Amino acid sequence: MSDCPPATCETCVSNRADLRRLGLRLGRxxxxxxLAGNPNVGKSTVFNLLTGLRxxxxxxxxKTVARAEGAFDIDGKRYKLVDLPGxxxxxxxxxxxxxxxxxxxxxxxxxxxVVADATCLERNFALLLQILQITGRxxxxxxxxxxxxxxxLDIDARGIARDLGIPVASTSARRGEGLDxxxxxxxxxxxxxxxxxxxxxxxLPPELQEPVDKLARRLRAAxxxxxxxxxxxxxxxxxxxxxxxxxxxGEFEQPGHAAA
Numbered sequence: 001m002s003d004c005p006p007a008t009c010e011t012c013v014s015n016r017a018d019l020r021r022l023g024l025r026l027g028r029x030x031x032x033x034x035l036a037g038n039p040n041v042g043k044s045t046v047f048n049l050l051t052g053l054r055x056x057x058x059x060x061x062x063k064t065v066a067r068a069e070g071a072f073d074i075d076g077k078r079y080k081l082v083d084l085p086g087x088x089x090x091x092x093x094x095x096x097x098x099x100x101x102x103x104x105x106x107x108x109x110x111x112x113x114v115v116a117d118a119t120c121l122e123r124n125f126a127l128l129l130q131i132l133q134i135t136g137r138x139x140x141x142x143x144x145x146x147x148x149x150x151x152x153l154d155i156d157a158r159g160i161a162r163d164l165g166i167p168v169a170s171t172s173a174r175r176g177e178g179l180d181x182x183x184x185x186x187x188x189x190x191x192x193x194x195x196x197x198x199x200x201x202x203x204l205p206p207e208l209q210e211p212v213d214k215l216a217r218r219l220r221a222a223x224x225x226x227x228x229x230x231x232x233x234x235x236x237x238x239x240x241x242x243x244x245x246x247x248x249x250g251e252f253e254q255p256g257h258a259a260a
Contacts, residue, residue: 017183021052022071022078029071029080031190034103036131037115038124039086042143044068045173046115046182047083065099074187082109088123090130098242104134106251108227110190115141118148118155118170132166132198133231139167139185139196146172165197204234211237223252 037043048054051070068083084103085096104112112135116124121142132138140160142148148155161168167185171178188194204212215233219226226232232252235243246252 017074017180017187019050019179019183020073021050022073023052024070026069026071026080028078030077031079031110032107033079033081033186033190034107034109034112035081035083035115036100036104036112036127037086038088038117038127041086041115041117041124042173043083043086043115046113046141046143046171047081049173049176049179050079051081065095074183077187077191079186079190082107088127090127090134101134102242104131105228106246108135108225110137111186112138113141113186114138115143118142118145119151119153121155128164132164134228136166136196136198136227137189138198139169139182139189140164141173141182142168142170143173145170145178146175163199165199167194167196208234208237219252226252 035043035047047068047070050072052072053068053070065085070081070083072079072081082103084100087094087096087100089097090101090104091097103109112131114128114131116128128138128140142155142157142160145155155170157168157170167189169178169182169185171182185194189196212230212233215236216229219229219232223229232243236247
């Protein structure tokens with residue numbers, strides 16, 4: 001596993017990735033990728049670019065929320081792509097937010113691909129920072145870079161990668177621009193060739209930090225698969241009924257992909 005900066009270290013990983021779009025031919029898969037982002041950021045275009053589909057949708061079990069899945073192959077490894085509902089938050093106050101948050105928590109995807117609109121990053125980063133509190137295996141896709149350039153915006157993707165501690169790919173998905181960069185980032189995080197080191201952390205007041213840390217230690221010991229015990233501990237202290245129910249019914253005891 002490389003400890004190099006996540007933007008991509010060419011001395012440590014191959015800089016070529018071969019894509020084969022598999023459409024709906026899911027079959028078996030080696031890795032699960034969650035596709036997340038705000039509405040209207042080009043998430044469906046990224047989905048279609050990777051899978052070759054034109055957004056084949058159904059519903060999530062027990063929900064009226066739209067669900068889309070597809071598959072692609074990188075260098076002989078098969079990836080199942082799960083398109084999460086477009087949302088601005090993971091607070092779980094709407095069906096879309098609940099579905100997205102539950103899949104990140106209980107499905108435990110190998111990679112979460114967050115698509116952001118490069119023309120308005122500040123608005124998009126609110127969701128990104130919430131996702132980074134749940135999982136560190138994140139790749140950020142700065143989409144609509146052609147529109148950003150047309151508006152005279154100069155975006156330092158490498159600087160963003162360095163500051164966030166995660167891989168960042170710059171794309172214009174509708175034109176197919178940046179596909180190679182995106183594939184490399186997905187492959188390297190999924191296989192463990194690059195280990196993201198996210199720096200986003202919720203800053204708590206001292207009187208709250210101590211009980212969160214204490215609860216997190218107990219959660220870490222009881223649930224070895226749990227990637228985010230501090231975040232779960234804070235939600236429990238806030239009285240999050242969904243998280244409390246997940247502890248009681250054993251959802252946190254699963255090794256991952258159970259919600260896929």
